[in-house]
Amino acid sequence: MIANDTFLRALRREPTAHTPVWLMRQAGRYLPEYNAVRAKAGSFMALAQNPDYATEVTLQPLARFPLDAAILFSDILTIPDAMGLGLSFAEGEGPRFAHPLRDENAIAALRVPDMQSLDYVFKAVAQIKRELGGRVPLIGFAGSPFTLGCYMIEGSGSSDFATVRRMAHARPDLLAHIVDVNARAVVSYLDAQIESGADAVMVFDTWGGLLTADAYRKFSLAPMRVIVESVRDRVPAIVFTRGGGGWLRDIAAIGAQCVGLDWAVDLAAARAEVGDRVALQGNLDPVALLTDAATVAREAERIVRAAGAMPGHVFNLGHGILPTTPPENVAALVEAVHRTSRELRAGA
């Protein structure tokens, strides 16, 4: 039993008293208490791999703000790390793999990892679930097969992921193999998160928007459909392709209960386009949180009103919260979403 199940009800497009809100990367560097734990852990991976620390930072934003969901603190790259690619995060830089997929042999040798090696994630899910004590739902997550592939092939972040895009054109067979292995790994990974207590799952497709429409359908959307089909009858699934605003109809058709929207999408137009087939999640520009409480409240109200009276809106950012965000603006945001959506339902 979950005391505040507003988030789950919105995912099922049932009426709710207010619009539920949570924020991508809500446990993170904008919170001093997060940075304190991060410093104690010594490294990002040490933080993510320790279920006590992961539980602590997952719950931190809920202590500050009346958020309607918790999301597991972890990283999408735990899976390729478990595949043996050797993940590290250098200070002040992004992720880096010691053994990226540089040749056909490495790609052919790729295997779904033993989920035992990811047990630290499932332990964290179970511990968070216990400590939440049924206050709000817990979201599990994974990277999309294509987005994982981006880092596995490129070996690090990139401004354009040109190596991956070149592979999509020249060696589609290799990229298809990589995303197929990744899809099977994500299926097992989310299955174990659900077994451990996740109440909903989200698939983050951060880089699918870099593909051509054809390649997106083949290398990102199709493997996400495999994942969605494996989870959707047990818990609600949210899929989010950053830069996917031009493909919403296709994305809404893969069976996920909810589609995440980046900030470039007009929420009212998106609702008109996908009809009542899915819930929609989003989509405040994270930069709006760098302004002031009055601006934040105004933008929140604009988005709540754009989502309209039809059930099935989960308020979120259009991308992860920025490390320079003042926590008091997050408080203003959550308050404004709750207040405005209650007013809207009251006919104001």
Add this chain to the structure above:
Amino acid sequence: MIANDTFLRALRREPTAHTPVWLMRQAGRYLPEYNAVRAKAGSFMALAQNPDYATEVTLQPLARFPLDAAILFSDILTIPDAMGLGLSFAEGEGPRFAHPLRDENAIAALRVPDMQSLDYVFKAVAQIKRELGGRVPLIGFAGSPFTLGCYMIEGSGSSDFATVRRMAHARPDLLAHIVDVNARAVVSYLDAQIESGADAVMVFDTWGGLLTADAYRKFSLAPMRVIVESVRDRVPAIVFTRGGGGWLRDIAAIGAQCVGLDWAVDLAAARAEVGDRVALQGNLDPVALLTDAATVAREAERIVRAAGAMPGHVFNLGHGILPTTPPENVAALVEAVHRTSRELRAGA
């Protein structure tokens, strides 16, 4: 009179014997003969500000490939440079302004520059036009008011232009003033390019896709409409918003004869969405040119076929050609576009 007016006919959506093709940044660093002139000039700005050099590099790709249009070699940031912001290009880096718009006083002081200070651009247009001798049309261009504003406010390139986006949320009045001044400057600038011989003009909105849908309409699309309305009765106008695939219907409604598409857009879906209102330009992923001739030809054919039999397609890349592109792949591309489109028209 223009011997090969295929490009202009396609912009007017008249039938053509083949699909015309030109490439964004077709005069550029992937050509050794360009790099030789660039080295002789000493700096990028010295190259752009010398009409002889600008003419020479504009014509270089036409000597190699049977392209259907020439485009003025210049830079979108000539306008803010003429406004006194002090443009420079450090070696191996992007553009940088010595005096970015850092406060309200600087923004209030912003003026449309005297076009006399941009005479080197108009001289280049006239000289290129003469040396082209009517072989193919010459495209003039400008940055969009918003994209110019991005660099003017941020002072350089940026991965996310957070300063500009924050201004859109917190001080929309300031951003509105900047794009208004920029729009009036672009109107004068393109007017002079047309007077000097440009046969068509293109407005590059490289960063409009970073905005929310609301802000895009206000700060990028509305000022582009002002520009399009001032030129469209004299020469055809092409507008291109990178990342604008979700807003095609709005973009197609501002009066430009042609809408440029980035590589994420499904060309057939775009045509279905905008109907026969505009010509469409695009949209090969520039990374496809880093593969091999057979792959390039296959991708070219896919796009030509997606554009279909309806008149009004100009083949181009979905963004600028990459410096690492092998010139022989460009030759393969132009050949494939011409051949495939002729076959398509013959019913093959």
